[in-house]
Amino acid sequence: MxxxxxxxxxxxxxxxxxxxxxxxxxxxxxxxxxxxxxxxKLTVQESIDLEEFDALLGEDADLAALAEGLTVESAGxxxxxxxxxxxxGEAVTATGGRRTLIQACDGxxxxxxxxxxxxxxxxxxxxxxxxxxxxxxxxxxxKDLIGHDLKNGSTxxxxxxxxxxMGGLQLDSANPPVTDFQxxxxxxxxxxxxxxxxxxxxxxxxxxxxxxxxxxxxxxxxREESVTIALEELDAHDAMVWLAxxxxxxxxxxxxxxxxxxxxxNRGGYGEAMMSRDALAEAGDxxxxxxxxxxxxxxxxxxxxxxxxxPDEGSIWTRLQDGDRIVVGLEGHADxxxxxxxxxxxxxxxxxxxxSLADALTAGTNQLEGTGAxxxxxxxxxxxxxxxxxxxxxxxxxxxxxxxxxxVPITAIxxxxxPGGQRSPKLESYTQPFINEITYDGAYLEGTRQVEFSExxxxxxxxxxxxxxxxxxxxxxEVFGDFDKEYREYHAWCEGVIRDTNLLENGGKELxxxxxxxxxxxxxxxxQVCVLNNPQMSTTTSVMATLELVP
Numbered sequence: 119m120x121x122x123x124x125x126x127x128x129x130x131x132x133x134x135x136x137x138x139x140x141x142x143x144x145x146x147x148x149x150x151x152x153x154x155x156x157x158x159k160l161t162v163q164e165s166i167d168l169e170e171f172d173a174l175l176g177e178d179a180d181l182a183a184l185a186e187g188l189t190v191e192s193a194g195x196x197x198x199x200x201x202x203x204x205x206x207g208e209a210v211t212a213t214g215g216r217r218t219l220i221q222a223c224d225g226x227x228x229x230x231x232x233x234x235x236x237x238x239x240x241x242x243x244x245x246x247x248x249x250x251x252x253x254x255x256x257x258x259x260x261k262d263l264i265g266h267d268l269k270n271g272s273t274x275x276x277x278x279x280x281x282x283x284m285g286g287l288q289l290d291s292a293n294p295p296v297t298d299f300q301x302x303x304x305x306x307x308x309x310x311x312x313x314x315x316x317x318x319x320x321x322x323x324x325x326x327x328x329x330x331x332x333x334x335x336x337x338x339x340x341r342e343e344s345v346t347i348a349l350e351e352l353d354a355h356d357a358m359v360w361l362a363x364x365x366x367x368x369x370x371x372x373x374x375x376x377x378x379x380x381x382x383x384n385r386g387g388y389g390e391a392m393m394s395r396d397a398l399a400e401a402g403d404x405x406x407x408x409x410x411x412x413x414x415x416x417x418x419x420x421x422x423x424x425x426x427x428x429p430d431e432g433s434i435w436t437r438l439q440d441g442d443r444i445v446v447g448l449e450g451h452a453d454x455x456x457x458x459x460x461x462x463x464x465x466x467x468x469x470x471x472x473x474s475l476a477d478a479l480t481a482g483t484n485q486l487e488g489t490g491a492x493x494x495x496x497x498x499x500x501x502x503x504x505x506x507x508x509x510x511x512x513x514x515x516x517x518x519x520x521x522x523x524x525x526v527p528i529t530a531i532x533x534x535x536x537p538g539g540q541r542s543p544k545l546e547s548y549t550q551p552f553i554n555e556i557t558y559d560g561a562y563l564e565g566t567r568q569v570e571f572s573e574x575x576x577x578x579x580x581x582x583x584x585x586x587x588x589x590x591x592x593x594x595x596e597v598f599g600d601f602d603k604e605y606r607e608y609h610a611w612c613e614g615v616i617r618d619t620n621l622l623e624n625g626g627k628e629l630x631x632x633x634x635x636x637x638x639x640x641x642x643x644x645x646q647v648c649v650l651n652n653p654q655m656s657t658t659t660s661v662m663a664t665l666e667l668v669p
Contacts, residue, residue, distance in 0.1 A: 157199075158198050158199050158200045158254070158255035158256065159198060159199050159255040159256050159257075159258060159453075160196060160197070160198050160199075160254065160255050160256070160257050160258055161197050161198060161199055161255075162195060162196060162197035163194070163195075163196050163197075163257065163258075163261075163388075163389070163390065164194055164195055165192065165193065165194045165385075165389070165391070166193050166194055166195055166205075167193070168190060168192075168193055168207075170193070171190055171193035171205070171207045172190075174205055174221060175219075178221055178227075178229055180229040180243070180244040181219055181221055181229040181244075183244045184219055184229060184230070184231040184243075184244055185207075185209065185219050187211065187212060188209035188210065188211060188217060188219065189209055189210050190207040190208070190209045190219065191208055191209060191210060192207070192208045192385050192386065192389070192391065193205070193206060193207040193208070193386075193389075194206055194385065194386065194388070194389035194390075196254060196388045196389065198254045198255030199255055200224075200254075200255060201224055201225075202222070202223070202224045202252060202254055202255075203222075203223045203224075204220055204221070204222045204223070204252070204254070204388055205220070205221045206218050206219065206220045206221075206232075206386045206387070206388050206389055207219045207220075207386070208385050208386035208389070216234075217231050217232060217233055218231070218232040218234075218386040218387055218388075219231055219232075220232055220241070220386075220388075222252055224252075228243060228249065229243065229244060230242060230243050230249050232251065232386075232387055234311075234339055234387055237311065237312075237336075237337075237338040237339070238311075238312055239251045239311070239312060239313055239387055251312075251313055252313065253312070253313055253314070253315050254313060254314060254388065255314075256314060256315065256316070256453070256454050256455065257310055257314055257316075257363060257454060258363070258418075258453075258454075259361075259362070259363045259364065259416075259417050259418040259451075259452075259453070259454050259457060260363060260364050260365075260366065260417075260418035260419055260451050261363050261364070261365045261366070261382065261390075261392075262365075262366060262368070263365055263366065263367045263368070263379060263380075263392075294609065294638055295350070295351070295404065295405075295406045295407075295611055295636070296350070296351045297351070297353060297406065297407045297581075297594075297596055297611065298351075298353070299353055299355075299407065299562050299581055299582065299583035299594065299596070300559060300562045300564075300581075301332045301333060302330060302331045302332050302333070302355050302356060302508070303331060303332065303333045303334075303335075303352060303356045303357075304322070304325050304331045304333070304334045304335070304356065304357050304358070305335055305336075305337065305348045305352065305356075305357075305358040305359075305410075306318040306321055306322050306334075306335070306336040306337070306358070306359050306360075306361075307336075307337050307340040307344055307345060307348065307358060307359070307360040307361065307362075308336060308337060308338045308339070308340055308361045309339070309340050309360075309361060309362040309363065309381075309382050309383055309384050309390065310338070310339070310361065310384070311338035311339045311384070311387065312338065313387055313388060316361070316454065316458075317336070317338075318336050318359070318361060318458070319336070320458065320462045321359060321458070321461050321462050321465055322334050322335075322336055324462050324465050324466040324469070325357075325465050325469050327466075328466075328469040328470055328471070328506060329506070329507070330469070330471070330505075330506045330507050331357075339384040339387060340360070340362075340383055340384055341383050341384055341385075342383050342391075342393050342397065345360065345383060345393060345398075345401065346397075346401040348410065349398065349401035349402045349404075349405060349410065349413075350401050350402075350404045350405050351405070351407075351409075352405075352407075352409040352410035352411075353405075353407035353408060353409040353410070353411065353583060353594065354407060354408030354409050354410075354411040354442065354443075354583065354585050354592060354594065355409075355411055355505060355508070355561060355583065355585070356409050356410050356411055356412075357410055357411060357412035357413075357414075358410045358412070358413055358414070359413075359414040359416055359461055359465070360381065360413070360414070360415055360416060360417070361416045361417070361454075361457075361458070361461075362381040362382045362383070362415070362416070362417045363381065363382040363390065363417055363418070364378045364380075364381060364415075364417040364418045364419040364420050364448075365378065365379055365380040365381065365382065365392045366378050366379070366419055366423065367379045367432075369428075370425075374425065375423065375425040375426075375427065375428065376419070376423045376425070376428075377422070377423075377428055377429060377430055377432055377433045378419045378420060378421075378422065378423075378429070378433050378434050378435070379392075379394060379395050379432065379433065379434065380392040380393055380394040380395060380397075380398075380434060381393055381398070381415065381417055381420065381434065382417075395432070395433065395434045395437045396437075398434055398437055398438060399437035399438070402437070402438055402443075406594070406611035406613065406636050407583070407594045407611070407613075408442060408443065408585070408592055408594055408613065409443070410443065411442070411443060411444065411585075412443075412444050412446070412468075412504070413438060413443060413444070413445045413446070414446045414447075414461060414464065414465070415434075415438075415445065415446065415447040415448070416448075416457050416458065416460075416461045417447075417448065417457070418448055418450070418451040418452060418457070418491070419448060419449070419450065419451060420434070420435070420447035420448050421435055421447035421448055421449045421494040422435065422449055422494075423449075423450070423451075424449045424450050424490075435447060435496070438496075439496035442585065442592055443496070444475065444495055444496060444497050444502075445495065445496040446464065446479070446482075446493055446494070446495045446496075447493070447494055447495075448460075448486075448491050448492075448493065448494070449491060449492050449493075449494045450486075450489065450490050450491030450492065451489070451490075451491055452486050452489040452491040453489075456485060456486055456489060456491075457486075459485040460482040460483065460485040460486050460493060461482065462485075463478075463481040463482045463484065463485050464478045464479065464481060464482035464493065465478075466481070467481045467482075468503075468504050469504055469506065470504075470506065471503060471504050471505065471506025471507070471510065472503060472506075473503065474500060474501050474502065474503055475495060475497055475500045475501070475502050475503070475504075476500035476501060479493045479494070479495055479500065505561065505585075507560065508559060508560025508561045508562060509560040510560070511560050511561040511584055511586070511587065512560070512587075514586070514587060514588065515587050515627065515667065517625070517626075517669040518558075518669065519556075519558050519563075519626070519667040519668060519669065520558070520668065520669055521555070521556060521668045522556050522626065522665065522666040522667050522668045523552060523553070523554050523556070523664070523665075523666045524552060524553050524556060524563070524565065524580055524582065524595075524663075524664075524665050524666075525550060525551075525552040525663060525664050525665075526550070526551055526552065526580070526595055526597055526612060526655060526663045527548050527549070527550040527655065527656055527657045527661065527663060528548060528549055528550075528551075528610060528612070528635050528637075528650075528653050528654070528655060529546065529547070529548035529653065529654055529656055529657060529658050530546070530547075530548075530635075530637075530650035530651055530652055530653035530654065531543050531544065531545075531546050531547075531650070531651045531652070532544045532547065532642065532648045532649070532650055532651075533648060533649050533650075533651060534642055534644075534646040534647065534648040535646055535647065536645075536646060536647070537647050541647075541648070541649065543651070544648075546658060547604070547658070548656075548657050548658050549601045549602055549604070549605040549608070550601075550602075550657070551567075551578045551580065551597050551599070551601045552567065552578070553565035553566060553567045553578060553580050554567065555567075561583055561584045561585070562581075562582070562583050563581075563582050563583075563584075564579075564580065564581045564582070565579075565580055566578065566579045566580075573603060574600070574602070574603050574606075574643075575600060576599075576600060576601065576602065577599045577600045578597065578598075578599045578600070578601060579597070579598055579599050580595060580596070580597045581595070581596045581597075582594060582595045582596070582665070586616075587616075587619070587627065587629060587667065588616065588619065589616055589617065589618065589619060590615060590616060591615075591616045592613070592614065592615060592616070593614040593616065593629065593631050593665065594611070594612070594613055594614070595610075595611070595612045595614065595655075595663075596609075596610070596611050596612075597609075597610050597612070598610070603643045604642050604643045605640060605642070606640060606641040606642065606643075607640050607641050608637070608640040609637065609638050609640070610635045610636065610637045610638075610653065611635065611636045611637075612633060612634070612635040612636070612655050612663075613633045613634055613635075613636075614631035614632060614633040614655055614663060615631055615632065615633050616629050616630065616631045617630055617631060617632060617662060618630040618662075622666065622668070624668055624669075625668075625669055626666055626667050626668035626669060627666075627667045628664055628665070628666050628667075629664065629665045629666075629667065630662045630663070630664050631655065631662060631663050631664075631665070632654065632655045632656050632662045632663060633654070633655050634652075634653070634654060634655075635650075635653040635654065635655060636653075637649070637650050637653055
């Protein structure tokens with residue numbers, strides 16, 4: 119079973135290093151290097167072959183001693199304008215923990231093993247003494263792909279200054295989606311960390327000042343696992359910001375046109391690897407709850423380079439803009455400090471809840487003045503505002519819903535067979551779970567229904583989340599249980615679009631909606647295991663699902 123998102127992300131950030139050694143920072147002066155000035159920048163940040171790192175181990179006895187019992191999986195080099203040069207190799211222990219072997223040179227060289235715990239780094243030399251980790255220059259937030267193979271490495275660019283599976287996903291019962299409609303979450307993914315002197319606290323502090331989120335977390339040294347979890351599990355009322363490097367592919371000679379094909383994740387504290395457009399799209403497509411509702415890509419050219427024809431179908435932008443998800447990115451290139459200022463200004467304006475997306479984009483772009491870069495969004499209507507509190511969902515309704523009924527018919531062609539055997543199609547059919555007693559927490563609602571019949575029992579649980587109460591707003595529903603005689607141990611996640619609304623005689627409002635459902639295997643009345651082909655929220659006569667909101 120999957121863990122709760124915030125627990126899982128923190129586990130990824132911390133757990134990869136459990137049992138990897140002491141996390142004390144120490145204050146030893148052996149090899150301590152002064153903190154660079156704010157003007158220091160990286161000049162080299164590249165991967166190297168493992169054979170090259172093995173050769174270094176053959177030349178450096180201290181580093182070789184530190185490497186005993188470790189298996190190096192990736193390696194790279196880093197240089198900055200202050201003259202520092204670090205050669206690193208990220209390794210795993212026999213128990214799966216991670217450490218990084220580092221030869222750090224600034225005139226003289228030292229060899230250390232690095233541990234990251236609690237989002238902070240610690241170094242230890244071959245004698246077991248603590249060494250103060252080096253802080254290096256600021257990263258350049260744009261890299262050039264070598265050639266056109268997404269598996270290739272990249273070099274630093276040195277410059278001035280709804281689910282797409284609309285037919286319904288067939289989900290694995292051993293690895294179902296994780297949804298938490300009731301908890302609002304803000305996740306700040308930081309590909310870098312304290313060794314670059316980079317924190318996202320100014321952004322998270324700005325978000326926190328406006329309230330509305332139950333959980334706000336920053337993940338430094340973010341790897342693919344944390345990005346994937348955020349894209350898969352955050353819902354339409356959650357948000358994420360990701361500080362990373364855009365990786366561009368040359369489309370026309372001399373980089374007169376390029377497209378951004380990936381963003382970087384961390385390796386070894388000081389290094390990086392590319393998470394490609396395909397990996398990002400796969401994670402986003404697995405999301406069944408319309409999220410993340412807001413994605414801010416704090417990386418150079420995360421939207422495009424600004425040239426004609428960009429972004430095109432091969433860019434990360436076209437892979438991530440999906441349904442109602444708002445993606446914000448950078449057109450052009452700017453340094454990391456300016457991009458962080460732009461992100462802070464954007465969130466400080468937009469999270470207030472009473473200012474438009476357009477105003478927030480302008481505020482962020484103002485922080486990029488003189489760079490030629492600007493913030494761009496995927497929204498077709500930039501007058502939209504952020505839902506600051508769940509209870510604000512009722513502002514446009516004129517009353518607060520206290521009761522109601524939720525009916526979710528699901529129609530499809532079942533394919534059934536004995537466990538492990540061949541499955542055959544049955545006639546198209548539908549099941550119609552519903553609940554009459556609803557508990558509301560603003561935009562979130564839930565309810566259960568239990569009925570005993572002579573031949574079977576009904577036991578239905580529904581959880582749902584609204585993005586609004588008007589036409590074209592969304593409703594996301596999770597429904598599971600024993601629905602009727604033929605649909606047992608059923609579990610579905612449905613994505614609905616409100617198509618029509620009606621006023622009720624009791625002063626309430628009815629929302630009519632339809633859309634695809636994503637399901638796992640279930641059991642029918644014959645004990646067969648069944649899957650559904652293209653399940654949709656409607657009856658066989660196209661009657662839509664309904665939610666009655668009653669004051």
